[in-house]
Amino acid sequence: MQDERIDRFDRKILALLQADARLTNNDLSERVNLSPSQCSRRRQRLEEEGFIAGYRATLDRERLGFSLVSVVSVTLATHNRDNARRFADLISRLPEVQEAHALTGEMDYYLKVVTPDLKALSRFVNEELLPHDSVQHVKTAIVLETLKETGALPL
Structure with missing residues (x-):
């Protein structure tokens, strides 16, 4: 991340908030x-400039x-803009x-899907995805174990 608008203090604030968004100034x-006031100004600027999306x-x-x-x-049935938009x-x-x-x-798309059980997954695939006119083929794999799951960016 090379953006001249953020310095090492901003990066540190972003990393800390990414780990715990409840941190106060x-x-x-x-x-x-x-100072808390400097942190408050920096946080507000990072929010306003879109570095903190929410x-x-x-x-x-x-x-x-x-x-x-x-x-x-x-895999989509046809590869055009309208079909991609419908999907x-x-x-x-x-x-x-x-x-x-x-x-x-x-394949055209990768989806991460959560359901309560196999029956709900079957309903999702057979009643939502497969009948849709934009979809040609669906292939499903069940996650046995999650080794890492994070939305954190490597700041």
Whole structure:
């Protein structure tokens, strides 16, 4: 990340907030060695300039009943803008989809999907994805173990 608008103090603030967004300006001040008011101004600027896109709570997926994680690859029926837009519209309406990535290569999209169980995954694939007119082929793999899962950037 080479952006002249952020310095080592900004990077440190970003790294700390990425690990714990609940840190106060006093907390940041102690860790970054700047005054709370300087930390407040820097945080506000980082928010306004879009370096901090938002704050959120990380929920426990399993405790909330979403114990099954699957990786679903999708190939579109036709490769044109309208079909890709229809597929994107479908994905945006499906809360089970945590991530969706357009790819190069053999498959067109990679989806990370969470469901309570196999029955719910089957319903998702057979009633949501496969019947959609933009979709030609779906391939599903169930995650056995997650070795690493983070949205943290390597600051």
